[in-house]
Amino acid sequence: xxxxxxxxxxxxxxxxxxxxxxxxxxxxxxxxxxxxxxxxxxxxxxxxxxxxxxxxxxxxxxxxxxxxxxxxxxxxxxxxxxxxxxxxxxxxxxxxxxxxxxxxxxxxxxxx
Amino acid sequence: xxxxxxxxxxxxxxxxxxxxxxxxxxxxxxxxxxxxxxxxxxxxxxxxxxxxxxxxxxxxxxxxxxxxxxxxxxxxxxxxxxxxxxxxxxxxxxxxxxxxxxxxxxxxx
Numbered sequence: 001x002x003x004x005x006x007x008x009x010x011x012x013x014x015x016x017x018x019x020x021x022x023x024x025x026x027x028x029x030x031x032x033x034x035x036x037x038x039x040x041x042x043x044x045x046x047x048x049x050x051x052x053x054x055x056x057x058x059x060x061x062x063x064x065x066x067x068x069x070x071x072x073x074x075x076x077x078x079x080x081x082x083x084x085x086x087x088x089x090x091x092x093x094x095x096x097x098x099x100x101x102x103x104x105x106x107x108x109x110x111x112x
Numbered sequence: 113x114x115x116x117x118x119x120x121x122x123x124x125x126x127x128x129x130x131x132x133x134x135x136x137x138x139x140x141x142x143x144x145x146x147x148x149x150x151x152x153x154x155x156x157x158x159x160x161x162x163x164x165x166x167x168x169x170x171x172x173x174x175x176x177x178x179x180x181x182x183x184x185x186x187x188x189x190x191x192x193x194x195x196x197x198x199x200x201x202x203x204x205x206x207x208x209x210x211x212x213x214x215x216x217x218x219x220x221x
Contacts, residue, residue, distance in 0.1 A: 043214050044155075097204060098142045103155045103156070
């Protein structure tokens with residue numbers, strides 16, 4: 001069966017520090033991968049999505065970047081965190097377009 | 113901007129009552145999906161309705177889709193305290209799964 005792993009679950013980072021959040025999927029190949037951010041009590045904002053290795057589409061210009069070095073690995077990065085980067089980050093995958101998505105348990109990032 | 117927008121933003125009902133949440137979207141879609149999120153957790157897929165379907169059922173869930181009005185509704189019948197969660201609609205356009213702002217449902221026992 002397919003599983004998605006996202007870590008860490010919580011993270012407290014100082015302003016200006018780098019960020020690396022990792023997401024891996026098991027049990028499937030060539031998934032669509034997504035990074036979302038959710039502010040407290042709000043909806044999900046699509047940050048990046050990828051339909052294949054090295055193929056990244058950015059939805060919102062910001063100081064975050066994403067990479068997909070392997071088929072089932074999706075990484076969210078920042079060189080210098082801002083206070084406004086605080087939030088709940090969710091990784092998800094789907095088998096292809098127009099199918100259900102499966103979410104990781106999320107990373108709560110607090111930038112101090 | 114969000115593709116889907118839910119209303120109401122928050123809903124509080126008594127256990128046993130029905131809960132109805134609505135979603136409106138802006139562009140043409142292939143399907144519309146509903147998800148549930150317990151506080152501080154990832155989202156869980158509930159149901160997918162295709163653009164050529166008008167109604168779909170899954171257990172206590174009933175989803176309708178009106179493509180002419182670009183709207184969908186999620187009905188939870190005979191609600192339980194365990195249904196307390198946030199509910200989101202999502203639309204899929206060109207590999208992008210875009211979510212609305214969600215409805216926070218509280219079921220009081």
